[in-house]
Amino acid sequence: MNSFHTIVTSVQENKRISPDQALILFKEADLLTLGSLANQRRFDLHPEKRVTYVVDRNINYTNICMSGCRFCAFYETPGLQSPGYVLSRQELADKIQETLDLGGTQILLQGGMHPDLELDFYVDMLEFIRDNFDIHIHGFSPPEIDFLAGKSNLSVTETLQTLQKAGLASIPGGGAEILCDEVRKKVSPNKCMSDAWLDVMRRAHNLGMRSSATMMFGHLEKDRHIVEHMDRIRNLQDETGGFTAFIPWTFQPGNTKITVKKKTSAEYLKVLALARIFLDNIDNVQASWVTQGDKIAQTALFFGANDMGSTMIEENVVASAGVDFMLPESELKRLISTAGFEPRQRDCYYNRV
Structure with missing residues (x-):
């Protein structure tokens, strides 16, 4: 059952493959074979020749973080000499208004594990956005929510309910890195471990909130950890159906401690390609032009990706690691069109705008 050719046949017949089979496929298949299998699965799921994208902005409301992740070049540690910041309401409003003026439909709101910001700060920020702007709030990765819940002496569910009531609509898949604790303990030991990350997502899904899932690879993980990560995401999706998309991207080592x-x-x-083959229960797989640049992101459309992600009017975290690819909406649409696809703007739930 686990011979290479048997596994390839199973994929071609749209059968689910096991983690062991996925690892064999990943190690033994050449690039073009994996790409061909992923492209077939992509068109089985999305037979139309369309590629989606969203117009939004990453807003980092603070860069102060206690986590100290070895892979991050963006954060500032708390302290009197720190060049850290917390956005003022005016700065926040200006960024949101510019996003709306450029046709944006959502903001991705992320910061860090700030030791001095209480739950009231987050509630006030969300209510300010909700009451003043008509925009979807996609915010706070599971490590932020887990940290805030512990700091507030609330359960994760209570914390999510409080944020949801204030205006939080969906959750980004950040902070996942590799969902394998032996890796997490090396790269982000102060951040929530794998079970906690998954539990935040489970509880959010149970409250009716949707989320994305990510994977940052290319640091201290092995091939088996990549498959383990995907397996944990697939298992939770079987349980809740709450993930809208999967977004793998490569670690950028510049200015980091790895x-x-x-x-x-x-x-x-x-x-x-492996993600598109293995994650048979997640509708969308996103290309990462932010880390790969425009040409490889365009190529990714033939390796299983059906979504180009965000125009990212603003992006700070990856840029801090020395990678600064930026694409306006017109260029993103051109890349999709010249690859032979029809560009379609979407919202957070993959509905057409």
């Missing part, structure tokens, strides 16, 4: 050789574009495409 010294590794940067993953090649071919290695990125192999992981992307």
Whole structure:
């Protein structure tokens, strides 16, 4: 059952493959074979030649964070000498208004594990946005929510309910890195572990909130950890059905505390293709032009991706690691069109705008 050719046949017949089979496929298949299998599965799920994208902005409401993740070049530690910030209401309003003026439909609101911001700060910020702007709030990764719940002496569900009532609509999949604790303990030891990350998502889904799922690879993980991560995401999706999309992206080592050789574009495409093959219960797989640039993101459309993600009017975290690809909406649409697809603007739930 686990011979390479048997596994390939199973994929071609749209059968679910096991984690062991996925690992064999990943290790033994060449790039073009994986790409062809992923492309077939992509068109089985989305037979129309359309590629979606969203117009939004990443707003980092603070860069102060206690986590101290070794892979992050963006955060500032708390302290009197720190160049850290917390956005004022006026700064926040200006960023949101500019997003709306550019045709944006949502903001991605993320910060860090700030030791001095209480739950009331988050509620007030959400209510300010909700009461003054007609925009979807996609915000607060599971580590932020887990940290805030512990700090507030509330359960994760109570914390989510409070944020949801104030205006939070959906949750980004950030802070996942690799959902395997032996890796997390090396790269982000102060952040919630794998079970806690998954539990935040489970509870959010049970409250009717949707979320994305991400994977940052290319640091201290092994191939088996990549498959384990995908398996945990797939299992939770079987349980809740709450994930809208999966977004794998490569670790950017610049200005970080992890010294590794940067993953090649071919290695990125192999992981992307495996994700499309293995995650048979997640509708959408997103290309990461932010880390790969426009040409590889365009190529990713033939390796299983059906979504180009966000125009990212603003992005700070990856840029802090020395990678600064930026694409306006017109260029994103051009890339999709010249690859032979029809560009379609979407909202957070993959409905057409």
